Amino acid sequence: MNFFFEVLLGGLLAGLMYSLVAIGFVLIYKASGVFNFAQGSMVLFSALTFVSLLERGIAFWFAFGITLLIMLLLAWVIERFVLRKLVNRPPITLFMATLGLSYIIEGLAQLFWGAQVHGLELGINDEPFEFLGILLSQFDLFAAAVAGTLVLLLSLLFDKTRTGIALRAVADDQLAALAVGIKLQKLWFIVWAVAGFVGLVAGLLWGARLGVQFSLSLIVLKALPVLIIGGFTSVGGAIAGGLIIGASEKLAEVFIGPYIGGGIENWFPYALAMLFLLVRPAGIFGERAIERV
Amino acid sequence: MTGRNFLLNLEHISLSFKGVKAVTDISFGVRESEICALIGPNGAGKSSLLNIINGVYQPDKGSITFDGKTRQAMKPHHAAEQGIARTFQNIALFKGMSVLDNVLTGRNLKVKSNWIEQLFNLGRAPGDAVFQRKKAEEIIEFLSIQAWRNSIVGNLPYGLQKRVELARALAAEPTLLLLDEPMAGMNNDEKYEMSRFILDTQREFGTTIVLIEHDISVVMSLAQHVVVLDYGKKIGDGTPDEVRINPEVIDAYLGLKH
Numbered sequence A: 001m002n003f004f005f006e007v008l009l010g011g012l013l014a015g016l017m018y019s020l021v022a023i024g025f026v027l028i029y030k031a032s033g034v035f036n037f038a039q040g041s042m043v044l045f046s047a048l049t050f051v052s053l054l055e056r057g058i059a060f061w062f063a064f065g066i067t068l069l070i071m072l073l074l075a076w077v078i079e080r081f082v083l084r085k086l087v088n089r090p091p092i093t094l095f096m097a098t099l100g101l102s103y104i105i106e107g108l109a110q111l112f113w114g115a116q117v118h119g120l121e122l123g124i125n126d127e128p129f130e131f132l133g134i135l136l137s138q139f140d141l142f143a144a145a146v147a148g149t150l151v152l153l154l155s156l157l158f159d160k161t162r163t164g165i166a167l168r169a170v171a172d173d174q175l176a177a178l179a180v181g182i183k184l185q186k187l188w189f190i191v192w193a194v195a196g197f198v199g200l201v202a203g204l205l206w207g208a209r210l211g212v213q214f215s216l217s218l219i220v221l222k223a224l225p226v227l228i229i230g231g232f233t234s235v236g237g238a239i240a241g242g243l244i245i246g247a248s249e250k251l252a253e254v255f256i257g258p259y260i261g262g263g264i265e266n267w268f269p270y271a272l273a274m275l276f277l278l279v280r281p282a283g284i285f286g287e288r289a290i291e292r293v
Numbered sequence B: 001m002t003g004r005n006f007l008l009n010l011e012h013i014s015l016s017f018k019g020v021k022a023v024t025d026i027s028f029g030v031r032e033s034e035i036c037a038l039i040g041p042n043g044a045g046k047s048s049l050l051n052i053i054n055g056v057y058q059p060d061k062g063s064i065t066f067d068g069k070t071r072q073a074m075k076p077h078h079a080a081e082q083g084i085a086r087t088f089q090n091i092a093l094f095k096g097m098s099v100l101d102n103v104l105t106g107r108n109l110k111v112k113s114n115w116i117e118q119l120f121n122l123g124r125a126p127g128d129a130v131f132q133r134k135k136a137e138e139i140i141e142f143l144s145i146q147a148w149r150n151s152i153v154g155n156l157p158y159g160l161q162k163r164v165e166l167a168r169a170l171a172a173e174p175t176l177l178l179l180d181e182p183m184a185g186m187n188n189d190e191k192y193e194m195s196r197f198i199l200d201t202q203r204e205f206g207t208t209i210v211l212i213e214h215d216i217s218v219v220m221s222l223a224q225h226v227v228v229l230d231y232g233k234k235i236g237d238g239t240p241d242e243v244r245i246n247p248e249v250i251d252a253y254l255g256l257k258h
Helices: A002-032 A039-055 A058-082 A091-113 A137-158 A162-172 A175-177 A185-211 A214-230 A235-260 A268-279 B046-053 B076-083 B099-106 B115-120 B126-142 B158-171 B186-207 B215-224 B240-244 B247-254
Strands: A128-132 A134-137 B008-017 B020-031 B034-041 B061-066 B069-071 B084-087 B176-180 B208-212 B227-228 B233-238
Touching: A002 A039, A002 A137, A002 A162, A002 A185, A002 A214, A002 A235, A039 A091, A039 A185, A039 A214, A039 B008, A058 A185, A091 A214, A128 B176, A134 A137, A137 A162, A137 A185, A137 A235, A137 B115, A162 A175, A162 A185, A162 B115, A175 A185, A214 A235, A214 A268, A235 A268, B008 B046, B008 B208, B020 B046, B020 B061, B020 B208, B020 B227, B020 B233, B034 B046, B034 B186, B034 B215, B046 B061, B046 B176, B046 B186, B046 B208, B076 B084, B084 B158, B084 B233, B099 B126, B099 B158, B115 B126, B126 B158, B158 B176, B158 B186, B176 B215, B186 B208, B186 B215, B215 B240, B227 B240, B227 B247, B233 B240, B233 B247
Parallel strands: B034 B208, B034 B227, B084 B176, B176 B208
Antiparallel strands: A128 A134, B008 B020, B008 B061, B061 B069, B227 B233
8 A cells, every 4th residue: 555655655756846837838828828838938049048057167156046036038029029020919819929939938048958867966965864754855846846936936826816707808808908908918927937937846756857958849749648637728737737647657557557558658648538528628726618609 | 059169160171191081181170978960871081080189190280179288290109198099990809808807997197106016016006907897897887798707709799898998998987988880880779778788878977978880770779970971081070950951961871852
Protein backbone atom coordinates (compact mmCIF):
# COMPACT_ATOMS: atom_id res chain seq x y z
CA MET A 1 0.00 0.00 0.00
CA ASN A 2 2.86 2.35 0.83
CA PHE A 3 4.21 1.79 -2.62
CA PHE A 4 0.88 2.83 -4.12
CA PHE A 5 0.89 6.09 -2.17
CA GLU A 6 4.48 6.70 -3.07
CA VAL A 7 3.66 6.42 -6.76
CA LEU A 8 0.51 8.49 -6.34
CA LEU A 9 2.23 11.31 -4.44
CA GLY A 10 5.18 11.30 -6.80
CA GLY A 11 2.75 11.53 -9.70
CA LEU A 12 0.77 14.38 -8.12
CA LEU A 13 3.92 16.37 -7.50
CA ALA A 14 5.19 15.76 -11.02
CA GLY A 15 1.75 16.79 -12.25
CA LEU A 16 2.13 20.21 -10.66
CA MET A 17 5.16 20.72 -12.89
CA TYR A 18 2.85 20.24 -15.86
CA SER A 19 0.35 22.63 -14.31
CA LEU A 20 3.03 25.27 -14.10
CA VAL A 21 3.45 25.16 -17.86
CA ALA A 22 -0.30 24.95 -18.46
CA ILE A 23 -1.02 28.11 -16.42
CA GLY A 24 0.90 30.18 -18.94
CA PHE A 25 -1.45 28.98 -21.67
CA VAL A 26 -4.56 29.64 -19.60
CA LEU A 27 -3.66 33.30 -19.07
CA ILE A 28 -3.37 34.05 -22.77
CA TYR A 29 -6.35 31.90 -23.67
CA LYS A 30 -8.46 33.84 -21.17
CA ALA A 31 -7.51 37.16 -22.71
CA SER A 32 -7.75 36.33 -26.39
CA GLY A 33 -9.38 32.95 -26.81
CA VAL A 34 -6.23 31.67 -28.44
CA PHE A 35 -3.92 28.76 -27.73
CA ASN A 36 -0.53 30.43 -27.48
CA PHE A 37 1.77 28.11 -29.35
CA ALA A 38 4.73 30.29 -28.38
CA GLN A 39 4.43 29.50 -24.65
CA GLY A 40 6.95 26.65 -24.93
CA SER A 41 9.43 28.91 -26.69
CA MET A 42 8.98 31.48 -23.96
CA VAL A 43 9.83 28.80 -21.39
CA LEU A 44 12.96 27.87 -23.37
CA PHE A 45 13.93 31.49 -24.02
CA SER A 46 13.65 32.53 -20.37
CA ALA A 47 15.48 29.47 -19.04
CA LEU A 48 18.27 29.85 -21.61
CA THR A 49 18.64 33.56 -20.86
CA PHE A 50 18.74 32.91 -17.13
CA VAL A 51 21.27 30.10 -17.28
CA SER A 52 23.51 32.01 -19.69
CA LEU A 53 23.54 35.02 -17.39
CA LEU A 54 24.32 32.72 -14.47
CA GLU A 55 27.22 31.15 -16.37
CA ARG A 56 28.63 34.64 -16.98
CA GLY A 57 28.99 35.03 -13.23
CA ILE A 58 25.91 37.11 -12.50
CA ALA A 59 24.34 36.49 -9.09
CA PHE A 60 21.17 34.36 -8.93
CA TRP A 61 18.58 37.01 -8.05
CA PHE A 62 20.22 39.57 -10.28
CA ALA A 63 20.03 37.16 -13.20
CA PHE A 64 16.41 36.44 -12.31
CA GLY A 65 15.63 40.15 -12.35
CA ILE A 66 17.34 40.75 -15.69
CA THR A 67 15.56 37.77 -17.27
CA LEU A 68 12.24 39.02 -15.95
CA LEU A 69 12.90 42.44 -17.48
CA ILE A 70 13.73 40.80 -20.80
CA MET A 71 10.47 38.82 -20.66
CA LEU A 72 8.56 42.06 -19.99
CA LEU A 73 10.28 43.66 -22.95
CA LEU A 74 9.37 40.64 -25.08
CA ALA A 75 5.72 40.98 -24.01
CA TRP A 76 5.78 44.66 -24.92
CA VAL A 77 7.30 43.98 -28.34
CA ILE A 78 4.79 41.20 -29.05
CA GLU A 79 1.84 43.42 -28.12
CA ARG A 80 3.17 46.46 -29.97
CA PHE A 81 4.24 44.83 -33.21
CA VAL A 82 2.09 41.72 -33.55
CA LEU A 83 -1.09 41.69 -31.45
CA ARG A 84 -1.99 45.34 -31.93
CA LYS A 85 -2.25 44.77 -35.68
CA LEU A 86 -4.55 41.79 -35.16
CA VAL A 87 -7.33 43.27 -33.04
CA ASN A 88 -10.73 41.91 -33.98
CA ARG A 89 -9.34 39.22 -36.28
CA PRO A 90 -10.54 35.63 -35.98
CA PRO A 91 -8.77 33.43 -33.40
CA ILE A 92 -7.11 31.33 -36.13
CA THR A 93 -5.21 34.43 -37.28
CA LEU A 94 -3.94 35.03 -33.77
CA PHE A 95 -3.05 31.36 -33.44
CA MET A 96 -0.99 31.46 -36.64
CA ALA A 97 0.73 34.57 -35.28
CA THR A 98 1.72 32.70 -32.09
CA LEU A 99 2.98 29.82 -34.24
CA GLY A 100 5.23 32.26 -36.08
CA LEU A 101 6.27 33.92 -32.83
CA SER A 102 7.20 30.54 -31.44
CA TYR A 103 9.87 30.01 -34.14
CA ILE A 104 11.11 33.59 -33.90
CA ILE A 105 11.56 33.35 -30.13
CA GLU A 106 13.28 29.98 -30.43
CA GLY A 107 15.54 31.37 -33.12
CA LEU A 108 16.39 34.42 -31.03
CA ALA A 109 17.18 32.25 -28.03
CA GLN A 110 19.69 30.24 -30.05
CA LEU A 111 21.06 33.32 -31.81
CA PHE A 112 21.89 34.98 -28.49
CA TRP A 113 22.87 32.01 -26.36
CA GLY A 114 23.80 29.18 -28.74
CA ALA A 115 22.33 25.72 -29.02
CA GLN A 116 24.32 23.69 -26.50
CA VAL A 117 22.79 22.02 -23.46
CA HIS A 118 23.25 23.82 -20.15
CA GLY A 119 22.97 22.33 -16.71
CA LEU A 120 21.02 24.39 -14.20
CA GLU A 121 21.50 24.10 -10.46
CA LEU A 122 18.92 25.91 -8.35
CA GLY A 123 20.56 24.90 -5.09
CA ILE A 124 17.71 22.67 -4.01
CA ASN A 125 18.65 19.34 -2.58
CA ASP A 126 17.16 16.62 -4.73
CA GLU A 127 17.76 13.75 -2.34
CA PRO A 128 14.54 11.96 -1.51
CA PHE A 129 13.48 11.94 2.14
CA GLU A 130 11.11 9.78 4.04
CA PHE A 131 7.76 11.06 5.24
CA LEU A 132 5.38 8.63 7.04
CA GLY A 133 7.22 5.79 5.38
CA ILE A 134 6.87 7.31 1.91
CA LEU A 135 9.83 8.49 -0.11
CA LEU A 136 9.37 12.01 -1.47
CA SER A 137 11.55 14.22 -3.64
CA GLN A 138 12.49 17.53 -2.03
CA PHE A 139 12.74 19.15 -5.42
CA ASP A 140 9.22 18.07 -6.34
CA LEU A 141 7.90 19.46 -3.06
CA PHE A 142 9.63 22.75 -3.73
CA ALA A 143 8.20 22.90 -7.26
CA ALA A 144 4.75 22.11 -5.90
CA ALA A 145 5.01 24.94 -3.37
CA VAL A 146 6.04 27.36 -6.10
CA ALA A 147 3.16 26.26 -8.32
CA GLY A 148 0.71 26.59 -5.42
CA THR A 149 1.87 30.12 -4.61
CA LEU A 150 1.64 31.17 -8.24
CA VAL A 151 -1.88 29.85 -8.57
CA LEU A 152 -3.00 31.62 -5.41
CA LEU A 153 -1.53 34.92 -6.61
CA LEU A 154 -2.95 34.62 -10.12
CA SER A 155 -6.42 33.63 -9.04
CA LEU A 156 -6.52 36.56 -6.62
CA LEU A 157 -5.31 38.88 -9.35
CA PHE A 158 -7.86 37.72 -11.88
CA ASP A 159 -10.86 37.08 -9.65
CA LYS A 160 -10.67 40.03 -7.29
CA THR A 161 -9.63 42.83 -9.58
CA ARG A 162 -11.40 44.48 -12.45
CA THR A 163 -8.65 43.13 -14.69
CA GLY A 164 -10.36 39.78 -14.30
CA ILE A 165 -13.73 40.88 -15.59
CA ALA A 166 -12.04 42.92 -18.34
CA LEU A 167 -10.12 39.81 -19.40
CA ARG A 168 -13.28 37.80 -19.83
CA ALA A 169 -14.86 40.68 -21.71
CA VAL A 170 -11.93 40.93 -24.12
CA ALA A 171 -11.98 37.19 -24.78
CA ASP A 172 -15.69 37.40 -25.61
CA ASP A 173 -15.78 40.42 -27.91
CA GLN A 174 -12.84 42.71 -28.57
CA LEU A 175 -14.79 45.44 -30.36
CA ALA A 176 -17.37 45.68 -27.59
CA ALA A 177 -14.61 45.67 -24.97
CA LEU A 178 -12.99 48.63 -26.71
CA ALA A 179 -16.33 50.44 -26.84
CA VAL A 180 -16.81 50.23 -23.07
CA GLY A 181 -13.35 51.72 -22.64
CA ILE A 182 -11.30 48.63 -21.83
CA LYS A 183 -7.70 49.25 -22.81
CA LEU A 184 -7.10 46.14 -24.87
CA GLN A 185 -3.45 46.90 -25.49
CA LYS A 186 -2.61 47.39 -21.84
CA LEU A 187 -4.49 44.22 -20.98
CA TRP A 188 -2.71 42.14 -23.59
CA PHE A 189 0.63 43.46 -22.40
CA ILE A 190 -0.20 42.54 -18.80
CA VAL A 191 -1.27 39.04 -19.79
CA TRP A 192 1.76 38.33 -21.96
CA ALA A 193 4.05 39.76 -19.29
CA VAL A 194 2.51 37.51 -16.62
CA ALA A 195 2.67 34.55 -19.01
CA GLY A 196 6.35 35.41 -19.54
CA PHE A 197 6.89 35.41 -15.78
CA VAL A 198 5.12 32.07 -15.41
CA GLY A 199 7.20 30.79 -18.33
CA LEU A 200 10.36 31.89 -16.55
CA VAL A 201 9.42 30.05 -13.35
CA ALA A 202 8.46 26.94 -15.32
CA GLY A 203 11.66 27.24 -17.35
CA LEU A 204 13.84 27.31 -14.23
CA LEU A 205 12.16 24.32 -12.60
CA TRP A 206 11.99 22.24 -15.78
CA GLY A 207 15.47 23.39 -16.77
CA ALA A 208 16.85 22.21 -13.43
CA ARG A 209 15.14 18.88 -13.98
CA LEU A 210 15.91 18.19 -17.66
CA GLY A 211 18.76 20.55 -18.37
CA VAL A 212 18.27 23.73 -20.34
CA GLN A 213 18.07 22.68 -23.97
CA PHE A 214 16.06 22.99 -27.11
CA SER A 215 13.62 20.21 -26.19
CA LEU A 216 12.39 22.35 -23.29
CA SER A 217 10.06 24.08 -25.75
CA LEU A 218 8.38 20.73 -26.39
CA ILE A 219 6.78 20.71 -22.94
CA VAL A 220 4.03 22.57 -24.79
CA LEU A 221 2.87 19.12 -25.81
CA LYS A 222 2.73 17.93 -22.20
CA ALA A 223 0.55 20.89 -21.28
CA LEU A 224 -2.05 20.07 -23.92
CA PRO A 225 -3.76 17.14 -22.17
CA VAL A 226 -3.60 19.08 -18.91
CA LEU A 227 -5.50 21.95 -20.54
CA ILE A 228 -8.04 19.68 -22.18
CA ILE A 229 -8.84 18.01 -18.88
CA GLY A 230 -8.71 21.10 -16.67
CA GLY A 231 -10.26 23.52 -19.12
CA PHE A 232 -8.54 26.26 -21.10
CA THR A 233 -10.02 29.14 -19.13
CA SER A 234 -9.34 28.21 -15.52
CA VAL A 235 -6.12 28.62 -13.56
CA GLY A 236 -7.49 26.22 -10.95
CA GLY A 237 -8.38 23.84 -13.77
CA ALA A 238 -4.76 23.80 -14.92
CA ILE A 239 -3.78 22.65 -11.44
CA ALA A 240 -6.48 19.98 -11.30
CA GLY A 241 -5.60 18.82 -14.83
CA GLY A 242 -1.92 18.63 -13.95
CA LEU A 243 -2.63 16.59 -10.82
CA ILE A 244 -4.88 14.19 -12.73
CA ILE A 245 -2.37 13.72 -15.55
CA GLY A 246 0.60 13.39 -13.20
CA ALA A 247 -1.06 10.86 -10.90
CA SER A 248 -2.75 8.80 -13.60
CA GLU A 249 0.25 8.49 -15.90
CA LYS A 250 2.51 7.32 -13.08
CA LEU A 251 -0.09 4.90 -11.69
CA ALA A 252 -0.83 3.58 -15.17
CA GLU A 253 2.88 3.09 -15.87
CA VAL A 254 3.49 1.21 -12.64
CA PHE A 255 0.32 -0.84 -12.34
CA ILE A 256 -0.92 -1.35 -15.90
CA GLY A 257 2.38 -0.97 -17.72
CA PRO A 258 3.82 -4.41 -16.89
CA TYR A 259 0.85 -6.17 -18.49
CA ILE A 260 1.18 -4.45 -21.87
CA GLY A 261 4.90 -4.02 -22.01
CA GLY A 262 5.39 -0.58 -20.38
CA GLY A 263 6.01 2.82 -21.91
CA ILE A 264 2.44 3.82 -21.13
CA GLU A 265 3.50 7.08 -19.50
CA ASN A 266 4.18 8.71 -22.82
CA TRP A 267 0.80 8.23 -24.44
CA PHE A 268 -1.55 7.69 -21.51
CA PRO A 269 -2.21 11.45 -20.90
CA TYR A 270 -3.30 11.89 -24.51
CA ALA A 271 -5.63 8.91 -24.39
CA LEU A 272 -7.14 10.28 -21.18
CA ALA A 273 -7.52 13.73 -22.76
CA MET A 274 -9.28 12.21 -25.73
CA LEU A 275 -11.71 10.47 -23.42
CA PHE A 276 -12.40 13.82 -21.75
CA LEU A 277 -13.03 15.45 -25.10
CA LEU A 278 -15.78 12.95 -25.73
CA VAL A 279 -17.41 13.37 -22.33
CA ARG A 280 -16.76 16.96 -21.34
CA PRO A 281 -15.20 19.00 -24.13
CA ALA A 282 -14.87 22.18 -22.07
CA GLY A 283 -12.81 20.42 -19.39
CA ILE A 284 -13.63 20.19 -15.70
CA PHE A 285 -13.47 23.89 -14.93
CA GLY A 286 -13.67 25.42 -18.40
CA GLU A 287 -16.46 27.74 -19.45
CA ARG A 288 -18.89 25.93 -21.65
CA ALA A 289 -19.45 27.54 -25.00
CA ILE A 290 -22.84 29.16 -25.38
CA GLU A 291 -24.41 29.16 -28.78
CA ARG A 292 -28.03 29.88 -29.51
CA VAL A 293 -29.32 28.15 -32.57
CA MET B 1 -35.44 73.96 -33.60
CA THR B 2 -34.31 74.25 -30.03
CA GLY B 3 -31.71 76.80 -29.10
CA ARG B 4 -29.48 74.26 -27.41
CA ASN B 5 -25.80 74.02 -28.27
CA PHE B 6 -24.32 71.46 -30.59
CA LEU B 7 -22.84 68.52 -28.67
CA LEU B 8 -21.51 66.87 -31.80
CA ASN B 9 -20.51 68.49 -35.04
CA LEU B 10 -19.30 66.62 -38.10
CA GLU B 11 -17.58 68.67 -40.77
CA HIS B 12 -16.83 67.45 -44.29
CA ILE B 13 -16.28 63.86 -43.22
CA SER B 14 -15.13 61.50 -45.98
CA LEU B 15 -14.10 57.86 -45.71
CA SER B 16 -13.28 55.29 -48.35
CA PHE B 17 -12.27 51.66 -48.20
CA LYS B 18 -9.72 50.75 -50.88
CA GLY B 19 -11.11 53.34 -53.26
CA VAL B 20 -14.76 52.58 -52.53
CA LYS B 21 -16.31 55.69 -51.06
CA ALA B 22 -18.33 54.85 -47.96
CA VAL B 23 -18.99 58.39 -46.82
CA THR B 24 -18.51 61.55 -48.89
CA ASP B 25 -18.24 65.07 -47.49
CA ILE B 26 -20.84 64.77 -44.76
CA SER B 27 -21.53 67.60 -42.33
CA PHE B 28 -24.22 67.85 -39.71
CA GLY B 29 -24.65 68.82 -36.09
CA VAL B 30 -26.37 67.10 -33.19
CA ARG B 31 -27.73 69.29 -30.42
CA GLU B 32 -27.56 68.49 -26.71
CA SER B 33 -30.23 66.08 -25.50
CA GLU B 34 -31.81 65.50 -28.89
CA ILE B 35 -32.55 62.20 -30.57
CA CYS B 36 -31.03 62.25 -34.04
CA ALA B 37 -31.86 59.47 -36.48
CA LEU B 38 -29.64 58.45 -39.38
CA ILE B 39 -31.69 56.87 -42.11
CA GLY B 40 -30.98 55.68 -45.63
CA PRO B 41 -30.95 52.51 -47.72
CA ASN B 42 -28.53 49.68 -47.01
CA GLY B 43 -24.97 50.68 -47.81
CA ALA B 44 -25.73 54.38 -47.48
CA GLY B 45 -22.89 54.78 -44.99
CA LYS B 46 -24.88 54.99 -41.76
CA SER B 47 -22.90 52.44 -39.79
CA SER B 48 -19.62 53.78 -41.15
CA LEU B 49 -20.58 57.19 -39.84
CA LEU B 50 -21.39 55.77 -36.40
CA ASN B 51 -18.05 53.95 -36.42
CA ILE B 52 -16.28 57.19 -37.25
CA ILE B 53 -17.94 59.03 -34.37
CA ASN B 54 -16.95 56.26 -31.96
CA GLY B 55 -13.37 55.97 -33.28
CA VAL B 56 -13.52 52.51 -34.85
CA TYR B 57 -12.77 54.07 -38.25
CA GLN B 58 -10.62 57.12 -38.85
CA PRO B 59 -12.03 59.51 -41.49
CA ASP B 60 -9.80 60.30 -44.48
CA LYS B 61 -10.95 63.90 -44.45
CA GLY B 62 -12.92 66.18 -42.20
CA SER B 63 -13.10 66.83 -38.49
CA ILE B 64 -15.39 66.02 -35.60
CA THR B 65 -16.13 68.37 -32.73
CA PHE B 66 -17.47 66.65 -29.65
CA ASP B 67 -18.16 68.46 -26.40
CA GLY B 68 -16.13 71.46 -27.55
CA LYS B 69 -13.06 69.46 -28.60
CA THR B 70 -12.19 69.13 -32.28
CA ARG B 71 -10.27 66.12 -33.55
CA GLN B 72 -9.73 64.12 -36.65
CA ALA B 73 -8.70 60.71 -35.38
CA MET B 74 -9.36 58.95 -32.09
CA LYS B 75 -9.42 55.45 -30.63
CA PRO B 76 -12.58 53.74 -29.36
CA HIS B 77 -11.42 53.77 -25.75
CA HIS B 78 -10.72 57.50 -25.97
CA ALA B 79 -14.27 57.94 -27.25
CA ALA B 80 -15.49 55.93 -24.26
CA GLU B 81 -13.42 58.10 -21.90
CA GLN B 82 -15.04 61.23 -23.35
CA GLY B 83 -18.52 59.88 -22.70
CA ILE B 84 -19.49 58.16 -25.95
CA ALA B 85 -21.20 54.79 -25.49
CA ARG B 86 -22.71 52.60 -28.17
CA THR B 87 -24.53 49.44 -29.13
CA PHE B 88 -23.84 47.35 -32.20
CA GLN B 89 -25.89 46.24 -35.18
CA ASN B 90 -25.10 42.59 -34.48
CA ILE B 91 -25.28 42.42 -30.71
CA ALA B 92 -21.79 42.53 -29.24
CA LEU B 93 -22.34 41.36 -25.69
CA PHE B 94 -20.00 39.30 -23.56
CA LYS B 95 -22.00 36.13 -24.09
CA GLY B 96 -20.43 33.95 -21.42
CA MET B 97 -21.04 36.48 -18.66
CA SER B 98 -24.17 37.25 -16.63
CA VAL B 99 -26.40 40.25 -17.31
CA LEU B 100 -25.07 41.94 -14.19
CA ASP B 101 -21.42 41.38 -15.17
CA ASN B 102 -22.10 42.73 -18.64
CA VAL B 103 -23.63 45.86 -17.17
CA LEU B 104 -20.70 46.14 -14.75
CA THR B 105 -18.20 46.15 -17.64
CA GLY B 106 -20.06 49.27 -18.79
CA ARG B 107 -18.89 50.89 -15.53
CA ASN B 108 -15.30 50.01 -16.35
CA LEU B 109 -14.18 53.64 -16.63
CA LYS B 110 -16.01 54.72 -13.47
CA VAL B 111 -14.03 52.41 -11.19
CA LYS B 112 -11.92 54.51 -8.81
CA SER B 113 -9.95 51.92 -6.87
CA ASN B 114 -6.71 50.52 -8.32
CA TRP B 115 -5.83 46.85 -8.69
CA ILE B 116 -3.77 46.61 -5.51
CA GLU B 117 -6.72 47.92 -3.47
CA GLN B 118 -9.01 45.47 -5.27
CA LEU B 119 -6.61 42.58 -4.72
CA PHE B 120 -6.56 43.01 -0.95
CA ASN B 121 -9.99 44.63 -0.63
CA LEU B 122 -8.47 47.70 0.99
CA GLY B 123 -8.82 51.47 0.78
CA ARG B 124 -11.35 52.55 -1.81
CA ALA B 125 -12.04 49.02 -3.08
CA PRO B 126 -14.94 47.87 -0.80
CA GLY B 127 -16.90 51.13 -1.10
CA ASP B 128 -16.20 51.32 -4.80
CA ALA B 129 -17.48 47.80 -5.42
CA VAL B 130 -20.72 48.55 -3.56
CA PHE B 131 -21.16 51.82 -5.46
CA GLN B 132 -20.58 50.26 -8.90
CA ARG B 133 -22.97 47.44 -8.07
CA LYS B 134 -25.61 49.95 -6.95
CA LYS B 135 -25.25 51.95 -10.16
CA ALA B 136 -25.47 48.80 -12.26
CA GLU B 137 -28.61 47.71 -10.39
CA GLU B 138 -30.18 51.12 -11.05
CA ILE B 139 -29.73 50.67 -14.80
CA ILE B 140 -30.98 47.08 -14.64
CA GLU B 141 -34.11 48.32 -12.91
CA PHE B 142 -34.49 51.22 -15.33
CA LEU B 143 -34.65 48.77 -18.24
CA SER B 144 -36.74 46.22 -16.33
CA ILE B 145 -34.33 43.33 -16.67
CA GLN B 146 -34.08 42.50 -12.95
CA ALA B 147 -35.50 39.03 -13.48
CA TRP B 148 -32.55 38.08 -15.70
CA ARG B 149 -29.87 39.73 -13.55
CA ASN B 150 -27.89 36.51 -13.08
CA SER B 151 -28.75 34.81 -16.36
CA ILE B 152 -25.96 34.11 -18.81
CA VAL B 153 -26.47 36.61 -21.61
CA GLY B 154 -25.87 34.14 -24.43
CA ASN B 155 -28.94 32.16 -23.34
CA LEU B 156 -31.37 35.10 -23.45
CA PRO B 157 -33.75 35.76 -26.32
CA TYR B 158 -32.73 38.30 -28.94
CA GLY B 159 -34.95 41.17 -27.80
CA LEU B 160 -33.64 40.93 -24.25
CA GLN B 161 -30.04 40.83 -25.45
CA LYS B 162 -30.66 44.11 -27.26
CA ARG B 163 -31.91 45.55 -23.99
CA VAL B 164 -28.90 44.25 -22.04
CA GLU B 165 -26.63 45.87 -24.60
CA LEU B 166 -28.45 49.17 -24.05
CA ALA B 167 -28.04 48.66 -20.30
CA ARG B 168 -24.29 48.17 -20.67
CA ALA B 169 -24.04 51.37 -22.73
CA LEU B 170 -26.16 53.34 -20.21
CA ALA B 171 -24.10 52.06 -17.28
CA ALA B 172 -21.24 54.22 -18.54
CA GLU B 173 -23.44 57.32 -17.96
CA PRO B 174 -22.69 58.55 -21.50
CA THR B 175 -23.31 62.08 -22.76
CA LEU B 176 -23.64 60.69 -26.28
CA LEU B 177 -25.28 57.35 -26.97
CA LEU B 178 -24.91 55.71 -30.38
CA LEU B 179 -27.47 53.03 -31.21
CA ASP B 180 -26.90 50.97 -34.35
CA GLU B 181 -30.30 49.56 -35.32
CA PRO B 182 -31.60 49.09 -31.77
CA MET B 183 -34.85 47.62 -33.09
CA ALA B 184 -33.60 45.42 -35.92
CA GLY B 185 -35.36 42.07 -36.00
CA MET B 186 -37.93 42.98 -33.37
CA ASN B 187 -41.69 42.58 -33.58
CA ASN B 188 -43.99 45.56 -33.11
CA ASP B 189 -44.44 45.08 -29.36
CA GLU B 190 -40.71 44.84 -28.81
CA LYS B 191 -40.13 47.89 -31.00
CA TYR B 192 -42.65 49.86 -29.01
CA GLU B 193 -41.00 48.81 -25.76
CA MET B 194 -37.53 49.72 -27.01
CA SER B 195 -38.80 53.11 -28.22
CA ARG B 196 -40.14 53.75 -24.72
CA PHE B 197 -36.77 52.93 -23.20
CA ILE B 198 -34.96 55.23 -25.64
CA LEU B 199 -37.36 58.12 -24.91
CA ASP B 200 -37.09 57.44 -21.16
CA THR B 201 -33.30 57.57 -21.45
CA GLN B 202 -33.48 60.96 -23.14
CA ARG B 203 -35.94 62.31 -20.58
CA GLU B 204 -34.39 60.80 -17.46
CA PHE B 205 -30.69 61.37 -18.14
CA GLY B 206 -30.73 64.09 -20.81
CA THR B 207 -28.59 61.82 -22.98
CA THR B 208 -27.97 62.86 -26.56
CA ILE B 209 -28.79 59.94 -28.83
CA VAL B 210 -27.78 59.20 -32.41
CA LEU B 211 -29.52 56.12 -33.78
CA ILE B 212 -29.79 54.21 -37.00
CA GLU B 213 -33.19 52.75 -37.79
CA HIS B 214 -34.92 51.39 -40.84
CA ASP B 215 -38.51 51.51 -39.64
CA ILE B 216 -39.64 54.96 -40.80
CA SER B 217 -42.69 55.12 -38.57
CA VAL B 218 -40.51 54.45 -35.53
CA VAL B 219 -38.02 57.08 -36.65
CA MET B 220 -40.68 59.70 -37.23
CA SER B 221 -42.21 59.19 -33.78
CA LEU B 222 -38.89 58.99 -31.93
CA ALA B 223 -36.49 61.49 -33.43
CA GLN B 224 -36.44 65.26 -33.25
CA HIS B 225 -33.81 65.43 -35.96
CA VAL B 226 -33.40 63.22 -39.03
CA VAL B 227 -30.36 62.97 -41.30
CA VAL B 228 -30.87 61.10 -44.56
CA LEU B 229 -27.98 59.42 -46.35
CA ASP B 230 -27.84 57.86 -49.79
CA TYR B 231 -24.72 56.40 -51.44
CA GLY B 232 -22.55 57.97 -48.73
CA LYS B 233 -23.91 61.47 -49.33
CA LYS B 234 -26.24 63.53 -47.17
CA ILE B 235 -29.47 64.22 -49.03
CA GLY B 236 -31.67 65.45 -46.21
CA ASP B 237 -31.31 67.04 -42.79
CA GLY B 238 -34.02 68.51 -40.59
CA THR B 239 -37.02 67.75 -38.43
CA PRO B 240 -39.07 64.66 -39.31
CA ASP B 241 -41.67 66.90 -40.95
CA GLU B 242 -39.11 68.72 -43.05
CA VAL B 243 -37.49 65.49 -44.18
CA ARG B 244 -40.82 63.91 -45.02
CA ILE B 245 -41.53 66.55 -47.69
CA ASN B 246 -37.98 66.80 -49.05
CA PRO B 247 -38.33 65.68 -52.72
CA GLU B 248 -34.79 64.25 -52.89
CA VAL B 249 -35.49 62.08 -49.86
CA ILE B 250 -38.78 60.93 -51.27
CA ASP B 251 -37.06 59.94 -54.49
CA ALA B 252 -34.19 58.10 -52.92
CA TYR B 253 -35.69 56.43 -49.96
CA LEU B 254 -39.25 56.87 -48.92
CA GLY B 255 -40.57 55.94 -52.34
CA LEU B 256 -43.82 57.81 -51.72
CA LYS B 257 -45.92 59.26 -54.52
CA HIS B 258 -44.80 62.58 -55.97
